[in-house]
Amino acid sequence: xxxxxxxxxxxxxxxxxxxxxxxxxxxxxxxxxxxxxxxxxxxxxxxxxxxxxxxxxxxxxxxxxxxxxxxxxxxxxxxxxxxxxxxxxxxxxxxxxxxxxxxxxxxxxxxxxxxxxxxxxxxxxxxxxxxxxxxxxxxxxxxxxxxxxxxxxxxxxxxxxxxxxxxxxxxxxxxxxxx
Amino acid sequence: xxxxxxxxxxxxxxxxxxxxxxxxxxxxxxxxxxxxxxxxxxxxxxxxxxxxxxxxxxxxxxxxxxxxxxxxxxxxxxxxxxxxxxxxxxxxxxxxxxxxxxxxxxxxxxxxxxxxxxxxxxxxxxxxxxxxxxxxxxxxxxxxxxxxxxxxxxxxxxxxxxxxxxxxxxxxxxxxxxxxxxxxxxxxxxxxxxxxxxxxxxxxxxxxxxxxxxxxxxxxxxxxxxxxxxxxxxxxxxxxxxxxxxxxxxxxxxxxxxxxxxxxxxxxxxxxxxxxxxxxxxxxxxxxxxxxxxxxxxxxxxxxxxxxxxxxxxxxxxxxxxxxxxxxxxxxxxxxxxxxxxxxxxxxxxxxxxxxx
Amino acid sequence: xxxxxxxxxxxxxxxxxxxxxxxxxxxxxxxxxxxxxxxxxxxxxxxxxxxxxxxxxxxxxxxxxxxxxxxxxxxxxxxxxxxxxxxxxxxxxxxxxxxxxxxxxxxxxxxxxxxxxxxxxxxxxxxxxxxxxxxxxxxxxxxxxxxxxxxxxxxxxxxxxxxxxxxxxxxxxxxxxxxxxxxxxxxxxxxxxxxxxxxxxxxxxxxxxxxxxxxxxxxxxxxxxxxxxxxxxxxxxxxxxxxxxxxxxxxxxxx
Numbered sequence: 001x002x003x004x005x006x007x008x009x010x011x012x013x014x015x016x017x018x019x020x021x022x023x024x025x026x027x028x029x030x031x032x033x034x035x036x037x038x039x040x041x042x043x044x045x046x047x048x049x050x051x052x053x054x055x056x057x058x059x060x061x062x063x064x065x066x067x068x069x070x071x072x073x074x075x076x077x078x079x080x081x082x083x084x085x086x087x088x089x090x091x092x093x094x095x096x097x098x099x100x101x102x103x104x105x106x107x108x109x110x111x112x113x114x115x116x117x118x119x120x121x122x123x124x125x126x127x128x129x130x131x132x133x134x135x136x137x138x139x140x141x142x143x144x145x146x147x148x149x150x151x152x153x154x155x156x157x158x159x160x161x162x163x164x165x166x167x168x169x170x171x172x173x174x175x176x177x178x179x
Numbered sequence: 180x181x182x183x184x185x186x187x188x189x190x191x192x193x194x195x196x197x198x199x200x201x202x203x204x205x206x207x208x209x210x211x212x213x214x215x216x217x218x219x220x221x222x223x224x225x226x227x228x229x230x231x232x233x234x235x236x237x238x239x240x241x242x243x244x245x246x247x248x249x250x251x252x253x254x255x256x257x258x259x260x261x262x263x264x265x266x267x268x269x270x271x272x273x274x275x276x277x278x279x280x281x282x283x284x285x286x287x288x289x290x291x292x293x294x295x296x297x298x299x300x301x302x303x304x305x306x307x308x309x310x311x312x313x314x315x316x317x318x319x320x321x322x323x324x325x326x327x328x329x330x331x332x333x334x335x336x337x338x339x340x341x342x343x344x345x346x347x348x349x350x351x352x353x354x355x356x357x358x359x360x361x362x363x364x365x366x367x368x369x370x371x372x373x374x375x376x377x378x379x380x381x382x383x384x385x386x387x388x389x390x391x392x393x394x395x396x397x398x399x400x401x402x403x404x405x406x407x408x409x410x411x412x413x414x415x416x417x418x419x420x421x422x423x424x425x426x427x428x429x430x431x432x433x434x435x436x437x438x439x440x441x442x443x444x445x446x447x448x449x450x451x452x453x454x455x456x457x458x459x460x461x462x463x464x465x466x467x468x469x470x471x472x473x474x475x476x477x478x479x480x481x482x483x484x485x486x487x488x489x490x491x492x493x494x495x496x497x498x499x500x501x502x503x504x505x506x507x508x509x510x511x512x513x514x515x516x517x518x519x520x521x522x523x524x525x526x527x528x529x530x531x532x533x534x535x536x
Numbered sequence: 537x538x539x540x541x542x543x544x545x546x547x548x549x550x551x552x553x554x555x556x557x558x559x560x561x562x563x564x565x566x567x568x569x570x571x572x573x574x575x576x577x578x579x580x581x582x583x584x585x586x587x588x589x590x591x592x593x594x595x596x597x598x599x600x601x602x603x604x605x606x607x608x609x610x611x612x613x614x615x616x617x618x619x620x621x622x623x624x625x626x627x628x629x630x631x632x633x634x635x636x637x638x639x640x641x642x643x644x645x646x647x648x649x650x651x652x653x654x655x656x657x658x659x660x661x662x663x664x665x666x667x668x669x670x671x672x673x674x675x676x677x678x679x680x681x682x683x684x685x686x687x688x689x690x691x692x693x694x695x696x697x698x699x700x701x702x703x704x705x706x707x708x709x710x711x712x713x714x715x716x717x718x719x720x721x722x723x724x725x726x727x728x729x730x731x732x733x734x735x736x737x738x739x740x741x742x743x744x745x746x747x748x749x750x751x752x753x754x755x756x757x758x759x760x761x762x763x764x765x766x767x768x769x770x771x772x773x774x775x776x777x778x779x780x781x782x783x784x785x786x787x788x789x790x791x
Binding site: 203205229231233234235237238239241242243244245246247248249251253267268271275376377378379380381382385386387388389390391 | 547576577578579580582589590592593595596597598599600601602603606609610611612613614615616617618621638639641642
Binding site: 023026030036037038042043061062063064065066068156 | 355356
């Protein structure tokens, strides 16, 4: 795969906003004129099971939308890290919620970013937005965090009628970016 | 440039159907296509349309038959086991020469099977889909944008040729989101339907929508006439895409999700200096026979990449008339071949045909 | 002076029905009702699979031939696409109460604004006299040659009684056509079933007990008598549901 393509894998419990966070990342790519794909796992369980989605952002056409060797893994629970840690590309990045995952990474050939996202989210009054704290951290680590960019993408995933949610999501992104 | 939104493939089909003027949807829930029904349930009542959750797939396809009889655009959608239930109706729609759009977001089978993606309904879709001699126009999208475009196109072909168009997608295509430009969709002029049962108003002889014909000579004539129409379709409506085929010695045949995976493998193989390309059928029926036959000018071997035990491969073999070997690269049961698996297959093939140079 | 003529809603094609079969009478009643209500021009009829499979040839209105048992689903589609049309199905017992039971029950439950003419002759006629879902206990048919054994193949289904348990349907009545008085009564019921649709009241089903002298192995006269002697005791005639009349009665009582 050429260097102008990034593959993300978001994984966690259903209800942690995994699919939403992935959708935000995809929209961020789209608003910047990139080609994107977003593919969720789907299964018989509606709640409480494992949720994951793969996102590809590329300057070229997206071939297979299936992310099996991510450049960037986001693990929001231990089962996700256990399952996908080995799949990350050499030199890739792993972002994980260190308030829910106590073990250190076993990989030494990737960059690790431990963010206590769920705890931070709770402490800051938006307990369901740990996902967006992690997204803020990812964008900052990639050097792609800027106010205009994240607001453009937020406007795509949150209805303008939910101004309160727009603001909270932005705060969560900021918190993550500055962590 | 058209404004793009991210949509799931299933939602893109539903919205495109509405854009195409479809205001009647009948369905029964089944994974992985239920988003189509949910989308229609939300949208249709607000635009004067009808969404009805039928008591079964059998009822749904017959509601489609009823609406189609009135000359009105109509659709249903389901996934593999549900399509088997609809196959009775598909045969009747063909026998009565009624236009309709049917979506199959395939899942692994046979039987109840699984809910992950599959392409194992290829035979069912392309070789008939029910009892008797008939075809459906079978359209195989490989992106969310194509899910939308082929839905509109499917309605128009259905009306033009008085038959069923089937969108043959799979769980991946249905569930994935990609950018879609809906305002790029072009909808043609409506087709006159003087045969429709809309009431005589006491002004004309009654119309009869029917597939019963008890006199063998007459039924034979009806079949002959239908196949004459199919010939026109085979001549005029074939769609396919070629990828890096200019000097290709190895040709991948793949549609839908398999073509997306294969595209990566073709790129990787090209980087290694292997002359490989891909023919991606967009119409599975009519099958792009000529494209494959013409490719024999440079191609020495073919690989059919499928999420089935090898179904389209038979059409590739027929189209290439035994003049080059065709091998299968596949995963089944809801599994998807990886680009690496396809690349391995290309490398093996290259090594094999390399010896003949 | 014309004393007897063909209704306009029937055409000149001769019926294919067996001598003594009462399908012809029921066709005529439906056609007379279409004439009297002036609805032929906006009527769309759905023919079943069974003896009346070719009913599409006989009625002058637009007609659709259905797959076996699916007429109520097709009628649903037509009515939903053309709400101003008058849609009726004409179905036999195998079609409506066996293979098409789900479509029947659900169309009734949805109170689809359609009219269903259900011809119950307790046998599969077209295929040569097999046991129907409405064949009587002990009835000899080709597939119950020793008489319908309820222990082995279950009991007949009383369609009107069953549908009457649903909140959905507007009107359910069982009639027969085995004598002049009953024919007059049947016509009244059929007319009401169409009138209900014209008025937008919803699902109306008229079950007509009908004869099959050929497959019952009887003379036409004996078959007419068999309805009185055997069928009516198992399938009592009468109105099983009339939502509008019931509501009016309640209102009257309250006043």
